[in-house]
Amino acid sequence: MHVMKRAIVAVAAAALVPAFAAAQDAPLKIGVVSFLSGAAAGPFGVPARNGAEIMFEMLNAGKVPAPYATKGFGGAPLQMNLVDESGGTTVQVTEFRNMVQRDNVDLIIGYISSGSCLGIAPVAEELKKLTVFFDCGTPRIFEEKSYKYVFRTASTATMDSVGAALYVKDLKKGKIKTIAGLNQNYAWGQDSWKDFEASMKNLTPGVKVATSQMPKLFAGQYNAEISTILGAKADVVHSSFWDGDLEAFILQAGPRGLFKRSTVILTTGETAMYKLADRIPDGVVIGARGPYGPFAPDNELNQWFSKTFQDRYGVPPNYAAYQMAQAILGTKAAWERAQAANGGKRPDTDQVIAAFERLTFISPGGKVEMAIGGGHQAITETAYGVSRKVKGKMTVANVKRYPAEMVNPPDGVKAEDWIANGFKK
Amino acid sequence: MDQLVAVLIDGIIYSAWLFVAAVGLTLIYGVMKIVNVTHGSFYALGAYAAASITGWALAQGMPPSLSYPVLLGSALLVTLVVAPLIERGILRFMYVKDEVVILLITYALFLILEDAIKLVWGVNPYFIAEPYGLLGSFDVMDLTYPYYNLILVGVAIVCGVGLFWMLGHTRAGKLLVAVIHDTEVSRAMGINVERMYLFTFTFGSLLAAIGGAFTAPTVSVVPGLGIEVIVLSFAVVVIGGLGSLPGAALGAVMVGLVRSATIHYLPQVELFVIYLVMAMVLAFRPRGLFSIAEARKI
Numbered sequence: 064m065h066v067m068k069r070a071i072v073a074v075a076a077a078a079l080v081p082a083f084a085a086a087q088d089a090p091l092k093i094g095v096v097s098f099l100s101g102a103a104a105g106p107f108g109v110p111a112r113n114g115a116e117i118m119f120e121m122l123n124a125g126k127v128p129a130p131y132a133t134k135g136f137g138g139a140p141l142q143m144n145l146v147d148e149s150g151g152t153t154v155q156v157t158e159f160r161n162m163v164q165r166d167n168v169d170l171i172i173g174y175i176s177s178g179s180c181l182g183i184a185p186v187a188e189e190l191k192k193l194t195v196f197f198d199c200g201t202p203r204i205f206e207e208k209s210y211k212y213v214f215r216t217a218s219t220a221t222m223d224s225v226g227a228a229l230y231v232k233d234l235k236k237g238k239i240k241t242i243a244g245l246n247q248n249y250a251w252g253q254d255s256w257k258d259f260e261a262s263m264k265n266l267t268p269g270v271k272v273a274t275s276q277m278p279k280l281f282a283g284q285y286n287a288e289i290s291t292i293l294g295a296k297a298d299v300v301h302s303s304f305w306d307g308d309l310e311a312f313i314l315q316a317g318p319r320g321l322f323k324r325s326t327v328i329l330t331t332g333e334t335a336m337y338k339l340a341d342r343i344p345d346g347v348v349i350g351a352r353g354p355y356g357p358f359a360p361d362n363e364l365n366q367w368f369s370k371t372f373q374d375r376y377g378v379p380p381n382y383a384a385y386q387m388a389q390a391i392l393g394t395k396a397a398w399e400r401a402q403a404a405n406g407g408k409r410p411d412t413d414q415v416i417a418a419f420e421r422l423t424f425i426s427p428g429g430k431v432e433m434a435i436g437g438g439h440q441a442i443t444e445t446a447y448g449v450s451r452k453v454k455g456k457m458t459v460a461n462v463k464r465y466p467a468e469m470v471n472p473p474d475g476v477k478a479e480d481w482i483a484n485g486f487k488k
Numbered sequence: 489m490d491q492l493v494a495v496l497i498d499g500i501i502y503s504a505w506l507f508v509a510a511v512g513l514t515l516i517y518g519v520m521k522i523v524n525v526t527h528g529s530f531y532a533l534g535a536y537a538a539a540s541i542t543g544w545a546l547a548q549g550m551p552p553s554l555s556y557p558v559l560l561g562s563a564l565l566v567t568l569v570v571a572p573l574i575e576r577g578i579l580r581f582m583y584v585k586d587e588v589v590i591l592l593i594t595y596a597l598f599l600i601l602e603d604a605i606k607l608v609w610g611v612n613p614y615f616i617a618e619p620y621g622l623l624g625s626f627d628v629m630d631l632t633y634p635y636y637n638l639i640l641v642g643v644a645i646v647c648g649v650g651l652f653w654m655l656g657h658t659r660a661g662k663l664l665v666a667v668i669h670d671t672e673v674s675r676a677m678g679i680n681v682e683r684m685y686l687f688t689f690t691f692g693s694l695l696a697a698i699g700g701a702f703t704a705p706t707v708s709v710v711p712g713l714g715i716e717v718i719v720l721s722f723a724v725v726v727i728g729g730l731g732s733l734p735g736a737a738l739g740a741v742m743v744g745l746v747r748s749a750t751i752h753y754l755p756q757v758e759l760f761v762i763y764l765v766m767a768m769v770l771a772f773r774p775r776g777l778f779s780i781a782e783a784r785k786i
Contacts, residue, residue, distance in 0.1 A: 101712040104611035248759050276755050281716055283707050287498035287751040293631050294494060310613060310708035318621040318634040342617055
């Protein structure tokens, strides 16, 4: 009888070993969301998708440099479930539910638009699905609510706006009397301008707002806005325009002399600086929403990523591609940390979340700390420079870097309060 | 004073763009009683064709000054290929159906054409910026405007005046007016209404394509370009009265000036001011400013 029992246990154990191994090696289905159509696809969505394609392929082949040399996520191969972000928030919420309930994805990485992120965060929480935002910028997500299942591996618009204010203050040596803004009329544009205006008022007391223009997203025609800004004769013009709107603004503002009359800051200008190199004069302040593209550090991971991307797609990766790679690598780091803590077994969602909170990891853009938003929101250093053509090639000059703690609020403090209180830690 | 002048100039430039984009829509509705959503697609097709053909020609060494006729030719080429195909291939079988059904069909065609554009041109942006700055610029009260903006105003005037002249002084125009007033009687009088429909659809679509082609040098030509235009065009023709050419002109001028004044004096309300104008007009003139009393058949 004992022999019989032992035999049954042995057979069961033998059956479980491959089952366990199979569970370990079962592919991880990851929903990836990025703009594949519409005005944001060309400058943002497609480069981000390309970044995801490279990372999925190279991670599955185990060809990413250290510390990400293990295959997939902890040995589990990655499967991409790609979804288009266009169509508005309602469509995105439906697509999110489809990915979770119909396609049974294990986790989701995506979202460029702040509107999408604000709409998706509560749904991710409701469906208890690990969701990693890779690009959207509004600081409201973790300032207004706390989420268990939602993470964001890119810094918020606060970093871009505070960094821009610090940079122009240095550039103009404090001689700024008036500022003007041209930002899109939704969460991203409103938050970017609010933080920039507050930072400028704090850094250069007495500065006046000459005009703040907020056209609707994808408006395309900016003649009247440009006239108003030209007429205002502001010393500094701030714009967080992105996608086709940024490109249209550059095309329309150049011949009207706006770049000559004022110091113009384009916080997302890196996405257009190569395509419109002959339309951007020297001296325009260019940002890349963090240390990406021309501002990326010279480390092995960045050299590998930029070369692989350039070889595959014939163009250098822009910041959207960097941020996508950063989100994938951050999730991998959290997953493998959770797996190690779980004795090498595949972790569950709660274990990955615990490992993700307060995580510090390395990306092609350098060090990323999940330091604020209760450990769910990343902070990174940032950098700005001015456009300069060298032998006909667009570059950035006079680059200044700002450490993460200098341009991001401390944990638990709202960006606007932090700025209003003089950036106190 | 300076600002008032700027309001006028910006308003006129925007009105001109709106009029060129919208006038074909009202023409097609006037003749064919179709609310044609594919109008936005032809605007986008005109922009894509202009950006790619002009860009290619410049790369081949074409003198930049020839860009302007090439923009026009591109719009003509793409319209002559696509518009008759849609009208003869699909729409002519639908005329017996209710107006709402045809609206839905044109909406479906709009979605198909959006995807077709992505198939042909991809999702990356196209730029053809040379024509915008080529002619230089002029200064008005310390503000700089490219001369290209005057070309847009000129295109709008030529389109508007040309249409009025054609409808009032040419044989084809007079036949069109007859069809606008009564299709059945026109048929009974021997007018080839089917041919009129083909001509109207192609010509109306051409106007949209010209709007797109001459806008291309000022924007990034990307997928979805036609969506914003179709919404604005509807607002303009509804304000003026569907099917009315003077209405489209007045609607475009009203929207252009009000939007410009808002941006200069009260930018906070710019987002909805166009729709506020539309709502106010419709509150007092539910069929638009230039609608005329219609006899109802009983």
